[in-house]
Amino acid sequence: AQSVTQLGSHVSVSEGALVLLRCNYSSSVPPYLFWYVQYPNQGLQLLLKYTTGATLVKGINGFEAEFKKSETSFHLTKPSAHMSDAAEYFCAVSDMAGGYNKLIFGAGTRLAVHP
Amino acid sequence: NAGVTQTPKFRVLKTGQSMTLLCAQDMNHEYMYWYRQDPGMGLRLIHYSVGEGTTAKGEVPDGYNVSRLKKQNFLLGLESAAPSQTSVYFCASSSRGARSSSYNSPLHFGNGTRLTVT
Numbered sequence: 001a002q003s004v005t006q007l008g009s010h011v012s013v014s015e016g017a018l019v020l021l022r023c024n025y026s027s028s029v030p031p032y033l034f035w036y037v038q039y040p041n042q043g044l045q046l047l048l049k050y051t052t053g054a055t056l057v058k059g060i061n062g063f064e065a066e067f068k069k070s071e072t073s074f075h076l077t078k079p080s081a082h083m084s085d086a087a088e089y090f091c092a093v094s095d096m097a098g099g100y101n102k103l104i105f106g107a108g109t110r111l112a113v114h115p
Numbered sequence: 116n117a118g119v120t121q122t123p124k125f126r127v128l129k130t131g132q133s134m135t136l137l138c139a140q141d142m143n144h145e146y147m148y149w150y151r152q153d154p155g156m157g158l159r160l161i162h163y164s165v166g167e168g169t170t171a172k173g174e175v176p177d178g179y180n181v182s183r184l185k186k187q188n189f190l191l192g193l194e195s196a197a198p199s200q201t202s203v204y205f206c207a208s209s210s211r212g213a214r215s216s217s218y219n220s221p222l223h224f225g226n227g228t229r230l231t232v233t
Contacts, residue, residue: 009155034221043119043205043224044158090157102148102173103222107157 002027002095006106013113019063019078021109023091026072032094033074034103035065039087047089050074061085086113117141121206121225128196128232136191136228138206146209147189148173148222149181151202158205164189196232204228 007022025031032051036044048059055067061084065076074091091106119140128134138147145166150158150173160173164183178200180192189208193200207222 006157036222041226043207043226044222045224046221049221102160102163104160105150105158107155 002031002093002104004091004093004104004106006089006091006109008109009107010110010112013081013111015083015113015115016080019076019081019085019111021076021089021091021111023065023074023076023106024072025074025091025093027093033065033067034092034094035059035063035074035076036090036092036105037087038090038108044090047076081111081113083113083115086111119206119208119223119225121204121228123228124226125229126231128193128230130197130232132196133192133194134196134230135193136204136206136230138189138191138208138225139187140189140206140208140223141187142208142210142223143186144208144210144223145186147183148207148209149179149189149191150205150207151175151200152205152227153202161191161204196230198232200230201232202230204230 003026005024034049035047038044048057050057050067058064063078088108088110090108092103095102095104122137148163149161152158159175162181164170167186170181182190205227206225
């Protein structure tokens with residue numbers, strides 16, 4: 001079965017610093033991978049997704065992620081953090097067990113951005 | 116376009132009480148899902164539906180029931196609430212194309228229902 005591990009439940013960066021949120025996956029088939037963001041008291045919003053093709057995926061708000069099959073990783077990065085990036089971030093993998101599409105989520109990483 | 120709407124937003128129940136959470140989507144999506152979110156555990160799938168009249172169990176289905184009588188609505192029921200069901204519940208929906216394209220259909224989430232069982 002597919003699974004996702006996010007390294008670090010809390011990450012804190014300074015405004016303007018690099019953001020790196022780590023995600024490793026386990027999948028018995030070529031994976032489809034997603035990053036979602038959750039702002040306080042809201043549902044999750046899709047940041048970006050990897051399906052096939054280019055391994056560097058660009059998303060909204062300046063975020064990007066690189067699919068590395070050899071490392072089974074899909075880390076999320078942003079060159080320069082902004083205060084508005086403070087949120088919880090979830091990595092997810094598509095699971096087709098049972099014949100139907102579902103998403104399996106990691107435990108989440110809470111990003112804090114300080115001045 | 117409202118997207119995915121969940122009602123109620125907040126609820127407090129006593130142990131043993133029952134309630135139904137309603138999810139409505141106006142995007143004509145085939146797939147609908149109920150997740151619960153607990154600190155340090157991310158989102159876990161409770162039940163899901165691949166179309167009107169169909170439901171299936173997810174990772175943590177015990178203590179919950181669901182119904183999908185209309186395509187746009189997906190109901191989550193708790194027959195006898197327990198403190199372990201204190202959580203934030205999220206409904207989501209996604210479109211269904213060909214099997215290959217359904218892999219990458221993003222989920223559209225509601226804003227959640229915060230449930231406390233005392």
